[in-house]
Amino acid sequence: MVEAEPFIIAGATIAAGSQADVSFPITTMATGTTSSLSVRVMHGARPGPAVFVSAAIHGDEIIGTAVIQRLAQELRPAALSGTVLLVPVANIFGFITHSRYLPDRRDLNRSFPGSAGGSLAGQLAHIFYREVVGRCTLGIDIHSAAIHRYNLPQIRIAAGNRRLVELAMAFGAPVIIESPLRDGSLRDQAHKQGVDMLLMEAGEALRFDRLSIETGVEGVTRVLAHMGMIEADDGLSAVGIPARANRSVWVRSPRGGVAQMVRQSGDPVRKGDLLACVSGLFGEESGELVSPVDGIIIGHATLPVVHQGDALFHIAAIDHPERVGARIDSITEAILASEPQGSPQRLLDEDEVV
Numbered sequence: 001m002v003e004a005e006p007f008i009i010a011g012a013t014i015a016a017g018s019q020a021d022v023s024f025p026i027t028t029m030a031t032g033t034t035s036s037l038s039v040r041v042m043h044g045a046r047p048g049p050a051v052f053v054s055a056a057i058h059g060d061e062i063i064g065t066a067v068i069q070r071l072a073q074e075l076r077p078a079a080l081s082g083t084v085l086l087v088p089v090a091n092i093f094g095f096i097t098h099s100r101y102l103p104d105r106r107d108l109n110r111s112f113p114g115s116a117g118g119s120l121a122g123q124l125a126h127i128f129y130r131e132v133v134g135r136c137t138l139g140i141d142i143h144s145a146a147i148h149r150y151n152l153p154q155i156r157i158a159a160g161n162r163r164l165v166e167l168a169m170a171f172g173a174p175v176i177i178e179s180p181l182r183d184g185s186l187r188d189q190a191h192k193q194g195v196d197m198l199l200m201e202a203g204e205a206l207r208f209d210r211l212s213i214e215t216g217v218e219g220v221t222r223v224l225a226h227m228g229m230i231e232a233d234d235g236l237s238a239v240g241i242p243a244r245a246n247r248s249v250w251v252r253s254p255r256g257g258v259a260q261m262v263r264q265s266g267d268p269v270r271k272g273d274l275l276a277c278v279s280g281l282f283g284e285e286s287g288e289l290v291s292p293v294d295g296i297i298i299g300h301a302t303l304p305v306v307h308q309g310d311a312l313f314h315i316a317a318i319d320h321p322e323r324v325g326a327r328i329d330s331i332t333e334a335i336l337a338s339e340p341q342g343s344p345q346r347l348l349d350e351d352e353v354v
């Protein structure tokens with residue numbers, strides 16, 4: 001067996017088949033306390049690619065933190081070919097204040113590549129990129145919907161990249177969306193430097209739900225198996241075929257008031273199907289929201305109190321939505337059928353379990 005060379009990071013030398021937690025100082029806070037970015041490095045016994053998994057780049061999108069906690073317990077460096085870098089919280093500042101943003105009001109995911117002498121967000125982006133992203137050939141970055149919104153677990157990838165389509169299919173989330181990259185985003189910067197990235201969207205900000213967490217854990221594990229970094233467990237190869245789309249629409253409330261949702265994420269809809277009714281405070285003058293396209297609902301608002309123009313549904317335009325919807329049901333049922341292992345149950349708030 002060929003043994004991997006040691007992995008050197010943050011001044012630490014990590015031997016083949018072992019793991020270490022390293023941290024990178026980011027800044028000194030107003031109170032004088034220091035803050036740093038924590039990374040677990042799992043360095044495989046055998047040589048192979050380096051892959052990072054990151055969460056909470058938007059500080060309130062914590063689903064990925066739960067996914068990474070599970071991966072940290074389940075992956076074993078001795079059984080790994082290559083290196084996995086786990087970043088449970090990228091936006092360490094927004095995480096503790098339950099905010100998408102940093103204390104300087106910037107969005108970390110619009111601050112790449114950043115610089116050592118830049119803003120707080122720029123410094124964090126610079127270190128995260130230099131020390132983690134730049135060492136890898138693939139990254140999986142996990143997001144959730146914003147507060148009071150829910151996203152069906154889905155993978156977003158850059159358009160026109162066949163390797164990413166293959167990896168997204170291996171991940172096995174119910175839906176794959178191919179979309180253009182945003183300027184200044186982590187994916188945009190990674191793309192420019194030749195680092196492939198899968199972006200997972202799942203669940204709701206500041207909440208955990210079992211479907212999102214299980215989809216993330218199984219998806220990352222399947223991707224590592226697909227790349228030959230771990231032995232695939234039984235059952236991992238049986239993945240339903242995800243739905244694919246390259247166009248999505250937002251459906252907005254026609255009036256302010258109180259929304260009664262008729263449909264939710266995962267539902268197939270036809271153009272003209274009723275999605276929700278929004279009425280006045282006494283239930284009067286109910287306005288109907290209908291789907292403008294044939295497709296699958298990939299995100300919905302969970303807060304019934306709405307203003308005119310609020311986006312209540314996000315729908316991926318897909319042909320044959322009923323057939324695709326049935327396939328999505330079979331994928332989500334398979335994901336939920338797997339028994340949670342190890343210690344995950346203590347992570348779940350009962351009220352939030354799907």
Ligand SMILES: [Zn+2]
Binds near residue numbers: 143144
């Ligand atoms: Zn996000």
